[in-house]
Amino acid sequence: MTAVDPVRWRVVGRDAGAVVVVDLAVDLVEQRRARLSEADWVAEASTTPTAVRWVWSDTTRWYAALLADGVEIARAHDLRLCHAIVRASTLVPASASEALRAEARWDAAPTDTSAAAPSPRGPALFDLDDGEALPVGVPDGIDDVLAEFLRQQAAVAASNDPGRLRLLLAAESAGALLAAELHAAGVPWSIEVHEGILEAALGPRPPAGTAPARVQEFAAVVRSALGDEAASLDSQPKLLRSLHRAGVLARSTSRWELAEYDHPVIAPLLAYKKLTRLQSANGWAWLDEWAGDGRFRPVYVPGGVVTGRWASSGGGALQLPRQLRPAVRADPGWTLVVADVAQLEPRVLAAMSGDLALAEAARGRDLYDGIVASGAISTRADAKIAMLGAMYGATTGESGRLVPALRRAYPRAMGLVDAAARTGEGGGAVTTWLGRSSAPGDAQWREVQDRAGGPDASDADRAHARRSAGDRGRFTRNFIVQGTAAEWALAWLADLRASLAALPPVSDDARAEASGPVFSQRAHLCFFLHDEIIVHTPKEQAEAVAEAVRQSAARAATLLFGGFPIDFPLDLRIGPDAAKS
DNA sequence: TCTACAGGCGCG
DNA sequence: AAAGCGCGCCTGTAGA
Numbered sequence: 001m002t003a004v005d006p007v008r009w010r011v012v013g014r015d016a017g018a019v020v021v022v023d024l025a026v027d028l029v030e031q032r033r034a035r036l037s038e039a040d041w042v043a044e045a046s047t048t049p050t051a052v053r054w055v056w057s058d059t060t061r062w063y064a065a066l067l068a069d070g071v072e073i074a075r076a077h078d079l080r081l082c083h084a085i086v087r088a089s090t091l092v093p094a095s096a097s098e099a100l101r102a103e104a105r106w107d108a109a110p111t112d113t114s115a116a117a118p119s120p121r122g123p124a125l126f127d128l129d130d131g132e133a134l135p136v137g138v139p140d141g142i143d144d145v146l147a148e149f150l151r152q153q154a155a156v157a158a159s160n161d162p163g164r165l166r167l168l169l170a171a172e173s174a175g176a177l178l179a180a181e182l183h184a185a186g187v188p189w190s191i192e193v194h195e196g197i198l199e200a201a202l203g204p205r206p207p208a209g210t211a212p213a214r215v216q217e218f219a220a221v222v223r224s225a226l227g228d229e230a231a232s233l234d235s236q237p238k239l240l241r242s243l244h245r246a247g248v249l250a251r252s253t254s255r256w257e258l259a260e261y262d263h264p265v266i267a268p269l270l271a272y273k274k275l276t277r278l279q280s281a282n283g284w285a286w287l288d289e290w291a292g293d294g295r296f297r298p299v300y301v302p303g304g305v306v307t308g309r310w311a312s313s314g315g316g317a318l319q320l321p322r323q324l325r326p327a328v329r330a331d332p333g334w335t336l337v338v339a340d341v342a343q344l345e346p347r348v349l350a351a352m353s354g355d356l357a358l359a360e361a362a363r364g365r366d367l368y369d370g371i372v373a374s375g376a377i378s379t380r381a382d383a384k385i386a387m388l389g390a391m392y393g394a395t396t397g398e399s400g401r402l403v404p405a406l407r408r409a410y411p412r413a414m415g416l417v418d419a420a421a422r423t424g425e426g427g428g429a430v431t432t433w434l435g436r437s438s439a440p441g442d443a444q445w446r447e448v449q450d451r452a453g454g455p456d457a458s459d460a461d462r463a464h465a466r467r468s469a470g471d472r473g474r475f476t477r478n479f480i481v482q483g484t485a486a487e488w489a490l491a492w493l494a495d496l497r498a499s500l501a502a503l504p505p506v507s508d509d510a511r512a513e514a515s516g517p518v519f520s521q522r523a524h525l526c527f528f529l530h531d532e533i534i535v536h537t538p539k540e541q542a543e544a545v546a547e548a549v550r551q552s553a554a555r556a557a558t559l560l561f562g563g564f565p566i567d568f569p570l571d572l573r574i575g576p577d578a579a580k581s
Numbered sequence: 582t583c584t585a586c587a588g589g590c591g592c593g
Numbered sequence: 594a595a596a597g598c599g600c601g602c603c604t605g606t607a608g609a
Contacts, residue, residue: 235604235606236587237605237606238605252588252589253588253589254588254589254590256594256595257594259594276604277589277590277591277603280602281590281602282591307598309593311599312601314602315602316602317592318591318592318599318600319593319600319601320592321591321592322591322592323591388596388598391598392597392598394596394597394598395596396596396597397596397597398594398595398596399595399596400596475599477598479598482593482599485593529593530592532593582609583608584609585607586606586608587605587606588603588606589603591601591603593599593600
């Protein structure tokens, strides 16, 4: 059996009601087991040196309770998340992951910790749309957990690139810790500012069940312009019919299409839609439910997107409108460090393809300006449209027309995404820089392709297959870039999280102003969105935090891409609110 | 009455 | 302006 050092692993599982910890100190031969009560387990976790990595079934299943008890975990290995990566990774030969892939119980959805009723859950099933069902909750018995850990270690060791996979698994697991911490900490939220925004836009808070004053005003103007005092504005089919009667022959009621028509109803209707959107998505009801205690606590779902990006569930963390950003406000005595990466995805593409020309265009400046400076494309706006089109697979319109110029200027970078698209069109799997792989085309997809190639295929069959192949190609084209960008972001987060934890203790004044879990008594991450972070910090540490944010970005670049000359410039602001100035 | 879906729109 | 990728949430409607 192979040694599991240099990291010191502690494997956590349950057994007959108690928490069991197996310490894999140096060698698996020297396993030491300890059976702990819940209280002892909290004490054990809270006094663990930061160099120890806890191995557990599912971070969401264990960590929320520890955080509630004031315990922080520095390092973890999330078996559920890592199982998903290892089982699909093309870096792992099929023979090396066979044992792991046979363990379907580890393909379960995250443990649902929100349910009010505790444990004695039978085989809870989570219905999927195709009639299959995915069980909720992976195994958490100590023997199951230990066995799965060993399967994963073996598969990674037998992979083509254990170093990259280990980095990915560590980053993914650190992300899971952080996701729980972000939820526990919450984004500091000013109810007053939010209410001010709502009142300015919508008027005073209306009684439940009635529309705000400004919404009613615009509705009246719209109905009058339609010449129909009873027109329904909230039902798409009815609104469309009303518009047709008034001479607006739109085929949908979407904002962009309506904007093309010149009619007195358009302006008030667009205003009406904007206001009702604000009211229904982030109005007073949202404020009460999600930020009523002065903290916005979205539920993050690490690994929730196939590409490795996080998803979210509840609260709409991924859709927080810029309009509401001013409501993010630091506590008294505290401030915010807000940072986002400029053009993360094309920079990642330059690095992973080894495209020195694109890296040169990106170096030390706005990447799109750099493309213009190179002469490849004439305006910044066009360069941006072309780059997005190249990464998303645009074939038509302005974007599609501009992509060929990019292909000539940056053949390596474009060659990489074009190759990923061809792989996807053929039903194959593609893999990110660190080893996260997409699923290959499934049986149903394959069947569509096979039918189109058969002797009695109809034109419709062939068109369907062509479209379906194109859809997959655009997905895999984007997967390698979006997924690698997610890996860069995770590396940035993980490094920063550790740096913040190592900052010296803050003054008692700052601590006294803070509220929430123990780690929120000092500078801590409170928000993450793909390529953007917010750190809530005592004012006295803001500069140190900003420096840590920059250093972590630089270290993430080195960690992933070594000495390749690519930089990741940050747009970084320090201030009491998170609105972009 | 309940659930599934589509339209629409917010974010990267 | 979308286009071309990835999401979540709200609303109303259609269908069981």
